[in-house]
Amino acid sequence: MTTTTTTTTATTTPTTPTGYVRPATVADLIAARADHPDWAVLCGGTDLMVEAPLRPAPAGVIDVWGLAELRGISELDDGGGAAVRIGAATPWTEVIASALVAARAPILVAAAREIGALQIQARGTIGGNVGTSSPVGDSLPVLLALDAVLELRSPRGARTVPYRDYPISYRKTALAADEVIVAVRLPAPHPEARQHWRKVGTRRAQSISKVMAAAVLRVEAGRFVEARLGLGAVADRPVRAPHAEAALLGAPVGAATADAVAAALAHDVAPITDVRSTAAYRLQTLQHVVRRFVLETA
Amino acid sequence: MNVTIEVNGERRTVDVDPWRRLLDVLREDLRLTGTKEGCGEGECGACTVLLDGAPVNSCLVAAGQCDGRAVVTVEGLARRDGGEVLLHEVQRALVERGGAQCGICTPGIAVCAAYVIDAEPAVAAAGSGAGGDGDARAKVRELLSGNICRCTGYQLIVDAVVEAARARQGGGSR
Numbered sequence: 001m002t003t004t005t006t007t008t009t010a011t012t013t014p015t016t017p018t019g020y021v022r023p024a025t026v027a028d029l030i031a032a033r034a035d036h037p038d039w040a041v042l043c044g045g046t047d048l049m050v051e052a053p054l055r056p057a058p059a060g061v062i063d064v065w066g067l068a069e070l071r072g073i074s075e076l077d078d079g080g081g082a083a084v085r086i087g088a089a090t091p092w093t094e095v096i097a098s099a100l101v102a103a104r105a106p107i108l109v110a111a112a113r114e115i116g117a118l119q120i121q122a123r124g125t126i127g128g129n130v131g132t133s134s135p136v137g138d139s140l141p142v143l144l145a146l147d148a149v150l151e152l153r154s155p156r157g158a159r160t161v162p163y164r165d166y167p168i169s170y171r172k173t174a175l176a177a178d179e180v181i182v183a184v185r186l187p188a189p190h191p192e193a194r195q196h197w198r199k200v201g202t203r204r205a206q207s208i209s210k211v212m213a214a215a216v217l218r219v220e221a222g223r224f225v226e227a228r229l230g231l232g233a234v235a236d237r238p239v240r241a242p243h244a245e246a247a248l249l250g251a252p253v254g255a256a257t258a259d260a261v262a263a264a265l266a267h268d269v270a271p272i273t274d275v276r277s278t279a280a281y282r283l284q285t286l287q288h289v290v291r292r293f294v295l296e297t298a
Numbered sequence: 299m300n301v302t303i304e305v306n307g308e309r310r311t312v313d314v315d316p317w318r319r320l321l322d323v324l325r326e327d328l329r330l331t332g333t334k335e336g337c338g339e340g341e342c343g344a345c346t347v348l349l350d351g352a353p354v355n356s357c358l359v360a361a362g363q364c365d366g367r368a369v370v371t372v373e374g375l376a377r378r379d380g381g382e383v384l385l386h387e388v389q390r391a392l393v394e395r396g397g398a399q400c401g402i403c404t405p406g407i408a409v410c411a412a413y414v415i416d417a418e419p420a421v422a423a424a425g426s427g428a429g430g431d432g433d434a435r436a437k438v439r440e441l442l443s444g445n446i447c448r449c450t451g452y453q454l455i456v457d458a459v460v461e462a463a464r465a466r467q468g469g470g471s472r
Binding site: 018019022044045047049051052053054057058060092116118122123138205206 | 338413
């Protein structure tokens with residue numbers, strides 16, 4: 001008991017006090033990032049704060065929780081029809097409550113509802129999910145299927161990056177050291193496109209995913225003319241499925257195509273065996289899930 | 299740094315490291331030990347408090363982030379009327395139904411359930427829908443899925459929350 005108390009005190013009170021700044025604007029945030037390149041950008045804390053007393057504290061914290069410019073959901077005409085723009089620091093609770101997201105991207109609402117429970121949804125944000133870039137980040141397969149675009153800013157200016165090009169390898173991303181994630185844009189989907197989402201975990205609530213799949217599929221005259229698959233927990237990062245998508249495009253609806261797509265998936269993923277599941281289970285489950293997506297799209 | 303938090307309606311200022319967990323500030327610095335630590339990784343909900351009105355795991359909130367914000371802990375759910383302490387109706391229901399076993403999860407459950415009853419009118423409505431009682435229970439289970447009871451005493455907890463939601467729906471006040 002004495003040992004535990006001592007340890008807790010020693011680790012929760014770092015010898016050097018942790019730096020702290022709460023920027024009021026995105027311009028201030030970018031300046032803070034330039035001034036303190038080694039500080040952590042902290043928002044809802046659902047990743048960075050896990051077991052905080054047992055891990056070394058960061059040199060400092062740039063706190064973006066509640067930064068108004070980073071928060072909120074709006075409609076944005078970016079030339080290709082009205083896109084939905086979600087500020088990076090928007091918590092899942094707001095995504096779940098948004099009629100605009102529900103109308104355009106129902107699979108993002110479905111995924112958000114399965115992220116933890118109320119407590120995590122109130123603090124976890126879309127920008128945090130993108131920034132952490134875990135292979136099991138629950139919204140990330142959805143962003144791939146929806147062809148999301150990221151708005152990034154740095155002292156060098158603003159740029160947009162297709163989310164597809166953002167995850168590079170295990171928790172490595174295209175974000176430059178001086179950049180911040182400002183927003184996620186969801187292009188307007190084709191009105192005839194169907195969206196699919198499935199998360200498989202140990203239990204329905206509060207579980208970390210074993211397999212995730214999101215899809216946007218569109219059929220014209222009985223053939224698939226649009227197909228984007230976003231997969232999670234089956235590779236070192238969230239991935240699209242080029243082989244499976246190629247097997248879909250131009251193919252007729254029905255069981256033969258579903259089987260071909262399921263077979264092609266084996267070439268798109270590299271699942272591992274770890275504490276949560278096995279490689280074989282992950283591949284087989286993924287194939288079942290995607291097969292069902294295809295069969296449901298008629 | 300100096301952090302000023304409105305805790306249960308009262309302004310409190312503490313000199314703490316900004317990386318310190320809100321959970322530790324509450325329990326150790328402010329001696330509000332009603333909030334419990336279960337897992338320390340945001341899974342179990344035992345440390346649930348309201349931050350600016352929303353239920354959060356206080357083990358995942360950095361103290362610096364709380365400066366200028368409002369926190370409600372389980373100690374702040376009851377209302378004082380003169381010398382009398384009036385429990386929140388969900389606390390009353392938990393007591394009357396026996397919705398507690400070892401008690402470690404109870405404060406987090408009380409805070410989250412009070413939030414649900416005060417802020418999520420959909421729950422109160424669920425019981426009157428075509429699905430009847432099963433509907434309400436399923437909804438309460440979903441909303442409380444971030445609060446884990448390792449004694450697995452969910453039945454009486456759900457009974458209590460559904461009952462409190464019904465009381466609210468019937469026009470009862472706290």
